[in-house]
Amino acid sequence: MNMLSPMPPPPVQDPRDRGGPAQPLMIARDLKKHFPVKSGPKGAVVRAVDGVSFTLFKGETLGIVGESGCGKSTLARLLLHLIEPDGGEIVFDGDPVAAPRGITVNALRRQVQMVFQDSYSSLNPRMPVRDSVAFGPYVHGKSRAVAREVAREMLLKVGLNPDLFGPRYPHELSGGQKQRVNIARALVIEPRMVILDEAVSALDKSVEAQVLNLLRALKAGFNLTYLFISHDLNVVRYISDRVLVMYLGSVVELGPVERIFTRPLHPYTVALLGSRPSMDPAHRIEEPPITGDPPSPINPPSGCRFRTRCPFAEAVCAARAPVLGDWLDRESHVAACHIHDPESGHSRAHGVS
Amino acid sequence: MVPLVEVNDLTVRFVTREMTVHAVNGVTFSVSPGEVLCILGESGSGKSVTLRALMRLLPPRRAQITGSIRVDGEDVLALDAKGLRHLRGGLVSMIFQEPMTALDPVYTIGHQIVETIREHKGGTHAAARARALELLELVKIPSPERRLDNYPHELSGGLRQRAMIAMALSCGPRLLLADEPTTALDATVQIQVLILLRRLQKELGMGTIFVTHDLGVASEIADRIAVMYAGRIVEEGPVADVLAAPLHPYTRGLLASTVHGQSRDHDIDAIPGSPPDLRIVPTGCAFAPRCGMAIPQCRAGIPEERHPSPGRMARCIRVDAPVPAYA
Numbered sequence: 086m087n088m089l090s091p092m093p094p095p096p097v098q099d100p101r102d103r104g105g106p107a108q109p110l111m112i113a114r115d116l117k118k119h120f121p122v123k124s125g126p127k128g129a130v131v132r133a134v135d136g137v138s139f140t141l142f143k144g145e146t147l148g149i150v151g152e153s154g155c156g157k158s159t160l161a162r163l164l165l166h167l168i169e170p171d172g173g174e175i176v177f178d179g180d181p182v183a184a185p186r187g188i189t190v191n192a193l194r195r196q197v198q199m200v201f202q203d204s205y206s207s208l209n210p211r212m213p214v215r216d217s218v219a220f221g222p223y224v225h226g227k228s229r230a231v232a233r234e235v236a237r238e239m240l241l242k243v244g245l246n247p248d249l250f251g252p253r254y255p256h257e258l259s260g261g262q263k264q265r266v267n268i269a270r271a272l273v274i275e276p277r278m279v280i281l282d283e284a285v286s287a288l289d290k291s292v293e294a295q296v297l298n299l300l301r302a303l304k305a306g307f308n309l310t311y312l313f314i315s316h317d318l319n320v321v322r323y324i325s326d327r328v329l330v331m332y333l334g335s336v337v338e339l340g341p342v343e344r345i346f347t348r349p350l351h352p353y354t355v356a357l358l359g360s361r362p363s364m365d366p367a368h369r370i371e372e373p374p375i376t377g378d379p380p381s382p383i384n385p386p387s388g389c390r391f392r393t394r395c396p397f398a399e400a401v402c403a404a405r406a407p408v409l410g411d412w413l414d415r416e417s418h419v420a421a422c423h424i425h426d427p428e429s430g431h432s433r434a435h436g437v438s
Numbered sequence: 439m440v441p442l443v444e445v446n447d448l449t450v451r452f453v454t455r456e457m458t459v460h461a462v463n464g465v466t467f468s469v470s471p472g473e474v475l476c477i478l479g480e481s482g483s484g485k486s487v488t489l490r491a492l493m494r495l496l497p498p499r500r501a502q503i504t505g506s507i508r509v510d511g512e513d514v515l516a517l518d519a520k521g522l523r524h525l526r527g528g529l530v531s532m533i534f535q536e537p538m539t540a541l542d543p544v545y546t547i548g549h550q551i552v553e554t555i556r557e558h559k560g561g562t563h564a565a566a567r568a569r570a571l572e573l574l575e576l577v578k579i580p581s582p583e584r585r586l587d588n589y590p591h592e593l594s595g596g597l598r599q600r601a602m603i604a605m606a607l608s609c610g611p612r613l614l615l616a617d618e619p620t621t622a623l624d625a626t627v628q629i630q631v632l633i634l635l636r637r638l639q640k641e642l643g644m645g646t647i648f649v650t651h652d653l654g655v656a657s658e659i660a661d662r663i664a665v666m667y668a669g670r671i672v673e674e675g676p677v678a679d680v681l682a683a684p685l686h687p688y689t690r691g692l693l694a695s696t697v698h699g700q701s702r703d704h705d706i707d708a709i710p711g712s713p714p715d716l717r718i719v720p721t722g723c724a725f726a727p728r729c730g731m732a733i734p735q736c737r738a739g740i741p742e743e744r745h746p747s748p749g750r751m752a753r754c755i756r757v758d759a760p761v762p763a764y765a
Contacts, residue, residue, distance in 0.1 A: 152624035152625060152626065152627075153595075153624055259712050260481075261712060262712075289480035289481055289651065289713075290480065290651065290653075290692060290695050290696050291480065291691060291692060291695045291708060291709040292708075292712065293695070293697075294694075294695035294696075294697070294706040294707070294708035294709070295695075295708040295709075295710070297697070297706055297708075298705045298706055298708055301705070316624070316625065317697070318625070319696075319697045319698045319699065320697045322697075322699070322702075323697045323700060323702060323706070324702075356626055357625055357626060359629075360625045360626045360628065360629040361625065361629075361654065362629070362632075362652070362654030362655055362657055362658045363654070363657060363658065364653065364654050364657050364681070364698050365657060365681075366657050366658075366660070366677045366678040366681065367678060369636075369657075369658050370629055370632075370633065370658065371633070372633070373626070373629050373630040373633055374626065374629070375626055376630060377580075377596075378594035378595065378596040378597065378624075378627055379594075379624065379626075
């Protein structure tokens with residue numbers, strides 16, 4: 086069962102593919118979501134997602150990493166229109182979403198499904214899990230009998246015996262089993278893309294490994310594209326083809342997974358990678374890579390948002406926000422940092438490849 | 439050296455009308471002064487229950503505790519209410535995973551630290567407040583004077599955890615209990631708090647029991663590791679030895695299934711199955727149903743402690759058997 090699909094998209098032509106293999110499956114352009122703050126000064130907003138753009142290519146796994154409050158979960162919900170974006174555009178397989186001459190949000194959700202972190206609260210506690218899994222196909226137009234049959238098959242594919250587990254209620258299952266049910270429910274309507282929002286984070290390590298293996302097998306089997314959100318860098322490195330790093334509502338770095346992990350460009354990425362425990366008691370981390378907590382997204386610092394914790398911050402970093410730069414394809418590696426922009430005037434900006 | 443903590447054959451059962459849960463099933467360990475013992479285990483392994491038993495924090499009517507716990511010579515299980523008040527916060531103190539629920543939301547940080555100091559050490563309010571300020575400086579909280587008058591909700595997660603550490607250290611405990619204190623923190627903050635705890639533990643010479651599910655955290659802070667499974671310590675030894683050459687198949691499985699730089703071309707060596715139901719009294723090795731090395735004798739009785747080399751312990755009858763190749 087070796088499955089990780091290599092970089093070029095699988096040659097199988099998916100009949101649902103409208104735009105062709107070169108058309109990215111999803112493009113996000115300048116997505117914004119500002120939540121009003123009830124207490125606090127009038128007009129204050131949390132800039133949860135503040136101008137995020139990226140491209141998701143067909144057949145890949147894009148990992149999104151960042152600390153709590155960086156906007157990664159809000160971004161996931163924006164992509165499915167679970168919350169309305171305040172600005173920006175989403176294009177799915179060439180079709181703009183919820184726009185004139187585009188596809189509807191419902192049509193998007195038939196092709197993009199989501200698995201959440203909390204496996205219990207995302208299942209209906211009063212419904213046996215086979216009915217939870219069958220519900221999606223049923224509301225999407227299948228007869229009850231057919232919906233039940235596809236649900237059975239899907240439970241088998243996620244490694245749960247439908248006769249044994251199908252009649253059970255969520256509280257009768259372990260965390261790993263519940264997450265398998267959630268994965269079955271997401272996949273049973275045959276989506277093309279799955280957003281996994283910290284889907285393995287609440288699981289014990291031994292169970293997490295089982296679910297990661299399952300996710301990789303299913304991805305190959307169903308020709309899926311994953312958006313994998315996690316705070317666990319080791320897991321992201323294992324499962325992703327490309328990685329997007331977020332800090333305080335914006336993208337600071339985007340690139341192929343091995344480039345990000347071996348030659349990170351942005352000082353925040355460097356700090357994040359350096360904060361991972363060493364796994365070697367003989368070589369413990371003696372000094373924290375950066376100090377302090379991430380600042381509040383209500384009043385983010387001017388210019389570069391990382392400058393308050395950045396060891397290389399200069400005047401230019403407070404004056405102007407760095408831009409991420411253009412990415413062309415799966416191999417592009419870009420960072421929003423003045424150090425990597427020769428024109429920026431940052432003292433370290435010259436001589437960087 | 440006289441051990442600071444001696445736990446002998448500790449069992450904890452939670453009894454309700456419907457069921458009995460065998461959470462801890464005969465745990466024996468000791469901690470020397472100034473030593474950091476990490477109890478490593480997954481959810482339901484009994485690691486937090488063991489920690490709470492050391493401070494008698496379990497609900498007295500539902501939790502049946504047997505065995506013995508001695509901390510600095512005191513028989514913890516025999517203490518009365520007054521003795522417990524002296525023990526908690528004075529001799530032993532604890533830091534929790536979630537500082538927002540462990541701190542009292544309606545009092546300032548300063549108020550809570552001052553109260554703790556005056557309860558245990560007496561003295562004037564002014565003296566206690568001066569000490570509280572010192573403590574906030576010790577845990578490296580920026581602008582400590584201002585922070586003393588902050589309420590917990592006004593602090594970020596990292597600062598709250600530092601404030602809780604300051605409070606735990608306020609009366610100079612000889613034993614610090616830490617229950618996943620960095621799990622809820624962000625990566626860049628987690629490493630700061632871990633390094634701070636490690637430094638303070640060394641400077642103050644406290645014995646420490648640190649409960650975690652994270653091998654990486656254990657490798658950063660532990661002197662010794664005790665691996666728990668289904669309410670028992672299945673392996674114990676110096677941290678470097680256990681991580682480099684685990685003896686128990688469960689420890690090996692846990693290491694293999696923890697993602698850290700495995701090749702992306704292969705599946706992770708996951709442990710199959712799930713942990714046992716603790717409502718049922720295990721009769722054999724609790725790990726046998728998931729173990730690739732299990733033989734019929736494994737199910738015959740609870741494996742005894744084996745000591746294949748000095749300082750190492752594993753509860754596995756196949757500890758000397760050749761290990762199948764794990765990745």
